[in-house]
Amino acid sequence: MNRSYRCGARTRSGEPCQSPPVRGKRRCRMHGGAAGSGAPIGNKNALRHGRYSADAIARRRQMSELIRRARATLAEIEERTE
Known part of the structure; x- marks a missing residue:
């Protein structure tokens, strides 16, 4: 378990997160690995109104x-x- 891959995202204390990542992702559930987390696919803010x-x-x-x-x-x- 000590050698397994870790999340690595910076925590509030500035240290790397030591939680295991979500299966199939590189980050833990708290740092963007959870389903539905992160930005939506495609940049809807950049859509032009004309x-x-x-x-x-x-x-x-x-x-x-x-x-x-x-x-x-x-x-x-x-x-x-x-």
Whole structure:
């Protein structure tokens, strides 16, 4: 048992963990060997939402220009009716 592989993760005291690893893993149950521990597969934080893509920016510019023209047209119509 003394020669068997150990977890080796650093504990709070700074010493390597002496617990045996979980079967099939390199770390013990406390340091990431347990099922479901660790980061999820794939980086979901890096998924892009597309708000700043070239298409989205162009679409927003078109909408802004359309709104600007509509307001100018409404202002022109109001001037004529007064």
